[in-house]
Amino acid sequence: MNAKRTDFLATVVINLIVATVVGILVFLLAYILISGLPHVSWSFLTGTTDAFSGAGGIGVQLFNSFYLLVLTMLISVPISLGAGIYLAEYAKDNWRTSLIRSAIEVLSSLPSVVVGLFGFLLFVVKFKIGFSVISGAIALTFFNLPLLTRNIEESLSAVSRSQREAGLSLGLSKWKTEIGIILPVALPGIVTGIVLSAGRVFGEAAALIYTAGQSAPVTNFGDWNPMDPASPLNPFRPAETLAVHIWKVNTEGLANNAAQLSAAASAVLIIAVLLFNLGARLLGNFLYRRVTASK
Amino acid sequence: MLKQYSFEETAVQTFDEKTSLAMKTENLQVFYGANHAMHDADLAFPKNQITALIGASGSGKSTYLRSLNRMNDGIATVTGKIWYHNVDINEPTVNIYEIRRHIGMVFQRPNPFAKSIRENIVYALRANGLKNKAELEERVEKSLRGAALWDEVKDSLDKSALSLSGGQQQRLCIARSIAMEPDVLLLDEPCSALDPISTVKVEETLLELQKKYSIIIVTHNMQQAARVSSQCAFFHLGHVMEYTPTGTMFSNPQIPVTQDYIAGSFG
Numbered sequence: 001m002n003a004k005r006t007d008f009l010a011t012v013v014i015n016l017i018v019a020t021v022v023g024i025l026v027f028l029l030a031y032i033l034i035s036g037l038p039h040v041s042w043s044f045l046t047g048t049t050d051a052f053s054g055a056g057g058i059g060v061q062l063f064n065s066f067y068l069l070v071l072t073m074l075i076s077v078p079i080s081l082g083a084g085i086y087l088a089e090y091a092k093d094n095w096r097t098s099l100i101r102s103a104i105e106v107l108s109s110l111p112s113v114v115v116g117l118f119g120f121l122l123f124v125v126k127f128k129i130g131f132s133v134i135s136g137a138i139a140l141t142f143f144n145l146p147l148l149t150r151n152i153e154e155s156l157s158a159v160s161r162s163q164r165e166a167g168l169s170l171g172l173s174k175w176k177t178e179i180g181i182i183l184p185v186a187l188p189g190i191v192t193g194i195v196l197s198a199g200r201v202f203g204e205a206a207a208l209i210y211t212a213g214q215s216a217p218v219t220n221f222g223d224w225n226p227m228d229p230a231s232p233l234n235p236f237r238p239a240e241t242l243a244v245h246i247w248k249v250n251t252e253g254l255a256n257n258a259a260q261l262s263a264a265a266s267a268v269l270i271i272a273v274l275l276f277n278l279g280a281r282l283l284g285n286f287l288y289r290r291v292t293a294s295k
Numbered sequence: 296m297l298k299q300y301s302f303e304e305t306a307v308q309t310f311d312e313k314t315s316l317a318m319k320t321e322n323l324q325v326f327y328g329a330n331h332a333m334h335d336a337d338l339a340f341p342k343n344q345i346t347a348l349i350g351a352s353g354s355g356k357s358t359y360l361r362s363l364n365r366m367n368d369g370i371a372t373v374t375g376k377i378w379y380h381n382v383d384i385n386e387p388t389v390n391i392y393e394i395r396r397h398i399g400m401v402f403q404r405p406n407p408f409a410k411s412i413r414e415n416i417v418y419a420l421r422a423n424g425l426k427n428k429a430e431l432e433e434r435v436e437k438s439l440r441g442a443a444l445w446d447e448v449k450d451s452l453d454k455s456a457l458s459l460s461g462g463q464q465q466r467l468c469i470a471r472s473i474a475m476e477p478d479v480l481l482l483d484e485p486c487s488a489l490d491p492i493s494t495v496k497v498e499e500t501l502l503e504l505q506k507k508y509s510i511i512i513v514t515h516n517m518q519q520a521a522r523v524s525s526q527c528a529f530f531h532l533g534h535v536m537e538y539t540p541t542g543t544m545f546s547n548p549q550i551p552v553t554q555d556y557i558a559g560s561f562g
Contacts, residue, residue, distance in 0.1 A: 162406035166468070169366060170419035170475060171396035180418065185409045293411035294455045 029270065036267025039260045045268065049216055049245070055255030058265050060216040063232055064133070064239040065272065068212060069201050071137040071235065076144040077194065083145070084152025089178055108146030112207040115142050120210035131238040136212025140204060144197045151193030155186040184291035191284030195277050202273050205243040213238035214248055242269045298555065300531065306549035307337060307538040308526075315342045316378075317479050317509030318363060318398075323375035323385075325358050325367065332358050332371065336535050338528055340479075345501060345510040347520035347541065350530030351561070356513045357403075359530070360481050363511065364398040365391045379479075396423065399472035403484040405464035407456035407471070412439075412448050415456045415467055416474045423475075434474050441507075442470035443500045462493025469500060473508065480504065482512040486519065498523050517557065521545050529553050 001009075047057020083104075091097040119139030123129045159182045167177030183190075215238050226233040240248070242265055249255065249262045288294070310316065317340045325333035333355045340346050348356040362373045365384065368391060377385040384394050408415050416438055417431045425431060435452065439445040444466040448459070456467055465485055472480060482501075486494040501510055501523050514520050520527055520541065527544040529537045529552075537544065537553040548554045555561045 160406070162402060162404055163408065165366065165400075165402060166406040166408065166471075167419075169364065169395055169400035169402075170471065171392045171394075172419055172422055173392055176422050180422070181408050181410075292409040292455060292457075293414065293453060294409070294457065 032266050032270055036263040039264035040267060044264060058242060058245060061240055061242045061245045065202055065241040068133055068136055068241055069198055071133060072140040072144060072201050075137055076141040076148055080145050080148035080152055083149040084156060085178055087153040088156035104146045104149055112204060115139055116207035116210040124211060131213025132236045133212060133239045134235040136208045139207045139211040140201050147197045148193055152190050155189030156182055159185045187288050188284055191280060195280045198276055199273050203243050205247045208241055208244050214240050214244060216240040300552040302534045304550050305536050307535055310339050316340060317342045319378040321376040323362060325362055326372040332533050334534050338535060338538060340509060340511055342509050343505055344525040345505050345512060345523050346526040347524035348513045348528050348530060349517060349520050354530035355533040356530040357483050360483055360513050363481055364395050364400055396475050397477050398479045399475055399477035400481045401468050401472055401485050404488050405461055405468055407464050407467050409457055411453045412456050413452040416471050420474060438470040438474035441473050442466040443496060444470055462489050462496060465489060465497060480508045480510045484513050484515060487515060
């Protein structure tokens with residue numbers, strides 16, 4: 001077989017593989033949207049769920065998903081930023097560092113059910129926090145940390161060494177160089193990592209069933225004091241998320257239209273993830289342009 | 296096969312007490328782990344002159360230069376004395392960040408920050424506590440003029456530094472260094488990534504800058520060393536072999552190894 005023929009065949013095969021992947025993706029998205037969207041209405045998006053049957057709207061769950069996401073990110077981004085900076089910049093290349101790296105990898109391969117049960121035993125039972133947004137957010141942080149830390153470390157390491165030398169040669173401290181010069185350049189990569197992990201958090205159900213709980217008590221959206229039990233911002237209230245709701249409607253739901261309900265909720269979940277990704281990317285690009293003065 | 300030269304036969308000039316010196320090293324040794332990269336470098340650099348460090352790749356000239364503002368910290372072990380204003384700045388107790396503000400450095404590849412042209416210059420100034428806007432603006436103009444870049448960029452100070460050409464970027468890096476108002480400027484092959492026209496501009500800038508700064512430049516390019524420097528040091532395999540006024544180095548090299556290197560019949 002000559003080189004030209006080999007190239008042609010390889011191109012065809014690669015194109016076929018890509019087409020298959022794209023095809024599956026489009027089919028899945030289209031299927032979920034087509035079967036779900038017709039059942040989505042304003043009252044479904046904003047309404048409350050009947051606690052017994054699981055029927056009714058998903059307003060509270062939708063809010064819970066976003067709130068949990070924000071809370072998780074508030075906890076996990078600063079921690080993984082610190083860990084990522086440490087690993088990329090300060091850690092010496094020795095056995096201790098490789099031990100930390102292996103520990104992070106092990107953490108990332110933990111099944112989410114195990115993380116959920118751990119969160120249940122530690123936060124819900126032992127610390128008596130109960131099923132709550134905060135328990136859920138901490139459990140999700142466990143999951144998020146390895147992915148985000150790895151991503152931040154890699155984004156920082158990808159920035160040329162000559163940028164670090166430039167900062168140091170001007171008498172800037174290592175820390176100032178890292179925060180003021182390296183981090184802005186690494187920002188797009190870090191935003192990508194945050195978006196990816198946010199998608200995981202949004203879609204996670206197993207770890208939340210035992211931590212954030214399976215009930216979405218009616219909350220008063222007029223009350224924004226996080227200390228009030230009925231406030232949507234209260235981090236100590238149980239909070240069923242959209243993904244958990246979909247799982248519950250399908251397994252325990254007593255509503256007649258359970259199939260339609262979960263189809264509609266799935267469609268909403270997918271759209272919410274897409275919107276979040278889009279928003280995070282726009283924000284990331286905007287920030288990047290601001291700090292680097294590129295157009 | 297490389298010719299063998301005796302490391303004993305050297306010709307290194309010293310200066311009498313009347314010459315005011317910018318910096319001086321005594322017995323400077325650099326080790327990369329077990330690799331002894333620089334042996335016994337005793338060099339003195341007169342004030343307000345350009346000193347060129349020449350030699351083949353791997354001769355240790357960049358390694359030596361990077362030791363002078365402690366950029367080898369954490370990379371290599373440097374022993375010996377580095378005298379700067381009667382202080383041995385190779386002592387572990389010395390504040391290296393302070394030292395680097397007095398001894399600036401420009402690197403082989405232009406490495407402007409991914410920020411605007413203005414921000415490239417003011418970032419480090421601000422980090423060092425200079426907050427006055429008018430004064431910062433003044434420094435921007437002064438340093439860009441000093442690096443002969445002002446006329447080309449004065450209308451686009453807010454544009455990204457990465458949109459400049461390679462030669463402009465390198466002059467911006469020079470401007471960024473002199474904005475700190477250092478004493479000594481170290482340049483590590485500043486023109487090796489530039490085209491001939493940009494190279495000429497950088498060289499003209501350096502000749503202008505020596506009135507205010509003491510400059511030490513590592514270069515591969517012997518013509519460049521001949522054009523810009525007053526003193527020239529030749530490095531070979533981690534040893535300083537010859538250090539003489541540039542005129543002497545190129546017209547009448549003192550020892551066989553320099554003669555061969557200048558004549559291009561090395562090995």
